[in-house]
Amino acid sequence: MRIEIDRNAGVCPGVLRAIRLCEDELKKNGELIAVGPIIHNSKEVERLASLGLKTVAQEVFETNGASTENYQEKRLFIRAHGISPILRQRFESADCELIDGTCPVVLRSQKWIQKYAEAGYQIIIIGKPTHAEVLGLKGAAPNAAHVAMTIEDLSQLDFQKKTMVIAQTTINQKKFEELTHFLKLKVSNLVIKNTICRAVSSRHENLREFAASVDMVLFVGGRHSSNTNELFQICLSRNPDSHLIESPEEIQSDWLKDVKAVGISGSASTPLWQMEQVRAHLLSLDSTPI
Ligand code: SF4
Incomplete structure (x- = not known):
């Protein structure tokens, strides 16, 4: 045979970078808590746990503000998907030490969202609403950003507004094309950022x-x-x-x-x-x- x-x-370059950073930190300083699983792979999560990494579901931090304070002054690891600026602020207020494994590609998307939202654009993120990366992207401009996966989702939005549309980095290319094609027909002032990751x-x-x-x-x-x-x-x-x-x-x-x-x-x-x-x-x- x-x-x-x-x-x-x-492993893609962003996740590989996060794993290496995490391993280095575990070797140097021991105790480290990951905000959500570093990788969607239970075996690799188990391997990192055997090196001393503790993982706490991101929802624990997102949905219950009080629990963030339970991690006062702890060392927290941010995975490649990133976190919202609001959550980052909460960790900083709790004097946590943040080891940032956010993929640079995701960070660039967050910055674009903030920049266009500040310029008065409505933001549409084509992605899965519950995906950690999408939660972080939406959190970059919570009052201006909407998440859509279908034409029906888009139909709820105001097409008169100037609009920037951006992709979850791992979303299907055909899905992104289908939805942006629809938006091109409806929105006259439209900026398209195809941020689907080439990796x-x-x-x-x-x-x-x-x-x-x-x-x-x-x-x-x-x-x-x-x-x-x-x-x-x-x-x-x-x-x-x-x-x-x-x-x-x-x-x-x-x-x-x-x-x-x-x-x-x-x-x-x-x-x-x-x-x-x-x-x-x-x-x-x-x-x-x-
Ligand atoms: S953006 Fe690309 S390289 Fe970065 S974590 Fe996602 S898939 Fe990996």
Whole structure:
């Protein structure tokens, strides 16, 4: 059996940067609390926990102001998705030390939102309303920003206002095009910022080719990650014999029947070590590797 790891797979630069920063801080100073899971990948979160990282759900901080004070003077880690300026302010007022792993691409989006909101624009964020990055983006201009995922969401808005539309960095390109096309027809003063992250979107075509080049795909990623689900659907569209797994133990031996070439890929939040583990597991199941 031929086993190939997708050379374009692996953690995106923003999340990788956050993980390295977190590891360095844990080595230097020990105790550190992450504001929400650093990565949508339970195995990697467990690995970081074994190094001393404690994770507290972001909702705890977002929905209950009082609990922020419980973290008075603690060291808090901000993940790549970022947080809203309001939450940042609350942490600063509680004298927390902030270790900032916000991805520079996300920070740039927050700055654009603030700049256009200050200039009197209505802001539309195309994204999932509950996604942590979107909460942070909306929080950059809470009175001016709206979140939309469908044409119906957009229909509630005032098209007479000058408008800036921006994307959640991991949103589907077609979804963004569909909604911005609608807005172009309705809004005369429209600024479009396509902030879909190239580290994610550039993978789509490569992944289609990769999935088509093997008999079966094992796609490794967290089931709660939107990027995992989107990339897995791309695999399925090119290779119906694709399986989403979180760990090697989920591989069923009957999946391997008559399979001569297995491709292993993963999402923007799947570290290489997890794909290597899957390869090692496959080798242990197969007595005739090529
Ligand atoms: S997907 Fe892109 S924007 Fe999001 S964290 Fe990774 S590099 Fe940054």
